[in-house]
Amino acid sequence: EPEVTQTPSHQVTQMGQEVILRCVPISNHLYFYWYRQILGQKVEFLVSFYNNEISEKSEIFDDQFSVERPDGSNFTLKIRSTKLEDSAMYFCASRPHRGPGNQPQHFGDGTRLSIL
């Protein structure tokens, strides 16, 4: 069964450094998402992306964050200047486009981001 794949599985970065998290969504999917999960907490929405632009973002997704689909297969999340509180699991998700927004999202296994 097709999967959402994320790399790296674990990223350790010094505070203030830039980090790029990578995702390869399922190939025929058109909607892409980033979520984060701080240790022991619930999963929180960051951003949705459709038709090469951000369709919705949360208040967590401030100017330090950006997303890009640089080619036909990758979807990236960049954090420009990392802070300690950015430490979390970051999940990528995707879903197909069949009907008005009621197709479930499929999640990758996440990237654990540790900021030192």
Place this chain on the structure above:
Amino acid sequence: GQQLNQSPQSMFIQEGEDVSMNCTSSSIFNTWLWYKQDPGEGPVLLIALYKAGELTSNGRLTAQFGITRKDSFLNISASIPSDVGIYFCAGQLRNAGGTSYGKLTFGQGTILTVHP
């Protein structure tokens, strides 16, 4: 924004027992989803519910979309050790235009422990 209250926070049960967990919201959702998360992995979709009142089963799992569209429950019958994990409900809202970019709002999770 929307908030989901999921209960219970944790459950300790004996193998073979039935389990029930639920989510409530102060606002309406158009889609309810139930995910399971194992340690170090991403959420895996268990059941998707699209219509108010809908009752859906997936093996030993049964979930219902509440009539008011503000709640959902998940039942697991005859639990087994591999049911251990964190169960999340998630709601998705269709926007005023009738479409949705698919942002999911997650509950806090129910940690399930099954003793053999």
